[in-house]
Amino acid sequence: MDTADTPTEEVTRLPLKALGIRTGMALQTRRLVEGASKKESQFYGAIEGKGVMVGPLGTEGTKTELEEGEVCVVRGFTGQYEFSFLSKVLQTFEKPFAYALLAYPAMVDAKLVRHSMRVKTSWPTTVLQPGKDGAATPQALDVTLIDISMSGTMIKAPTALAAIGEVLTLSMDAIVDNMPVRLTLAGKVCHNNRAGGEDAFCIGLAFTNLTQQDKLLLNYLLQGPITG
Template sequence: MDDSGLHAPAQNREYAFPSMKLKIGDRLQLQLPPPLAQEKHTVRLIGYCEGVSLLVMPPHGFAMKLVEGENIVVRFFSGEHVFGFTSTLDHIVRIPFEYLHLSFPEKVQGVRIRKFPRIQTRLDATVSSAALDGHPLSCTISDISISGASLLAEADLGKEGENVIVSAKLEVLGNPHELELNEAIRSCSGKGEEERHYGIEFQKMDAGHKLVLSSFIYQESLEEI
């Protein structure tokens, strides 16, 4: 597996707000301030006045817990870019229905989904193959890129060169996705030890899975935006 360039940091740069091409109804990811920041929440954009304010629906069940004046990190995933910016919660409207006024972003950071870094993660997954007689084995994805991943497993998942199917659940913008990827084992180490390490390469990923995986990778790698 060729990992050249995969460990390079994502090249994010500043974009103009119109570059996001936001539309009414688009889903945005909000990262709330402490102590509400443990989870990310998906909301709908219901309008904006450029240079003035963004209008979004509140995270379900959280409107009463939010405080005006707090900063909120906003992320948006398009088909080609991942964008992020910080807004201030200017006002909470409660009548006739709840929605939030967020300050218009002074600057927007973004990354074009083109070169994909390898990110560290701890994803539960299962591996199946003809050699395993249809009995999936549990493993952990310890890092992942658009071209491959590293697996940790207590069981023997197969030999170098063998094809396997790895299944895992990802969350992108608060929405769950199930991936089932055809992969080839490229390396194996730690035989005879309590935990074995496998390097795998993805084979012929379809466009839908590629978009979900690339969005997940950039979602995780742009936490600081």
């Protein structure tokens, strides 16, 4: 989703732990040998200064396709940063599950792509469109929120809803501390594209005029499973 976040092409050097990589996050690994192909992998965990554990993606994976003593390149995306680093394969294991232990990198190459973390969801939401043809009352339409961050969201709707630059109002019901809460947010349309192969549109919105209360509620919701 593209919102008000402004991507940067600048690559910086960061400690691995600064990226906030979570267990299960998808990675790509590739041995640095001629003809080697990329392997879809996942992050299992890391011990700072000692090693990084990666394994095949999915429960059916049985091989890492990495060889002990070789150097590999690891690439991934945290939701905010695209990152990569080179590492030596220290050991490989098959039991109790397949994984490789890589040397812990002192620093990684990272590029900030999004200023705030996106959380994928499927959250029934109501969008209020400005009244059309002189109508004073906004039109309410049921849509689905499919990801959200502190700066914006993407919704899936049956129509294009509005032109780029127009402002829509979202009304969302959530549960906070076991209490129902209604969150009403305004968002400017940043992009509006037909969902591939579906009779629907994916619409990216950048939040505008967030109050302190809006920010507190969004931050709370982004810390755990979003439920309406």
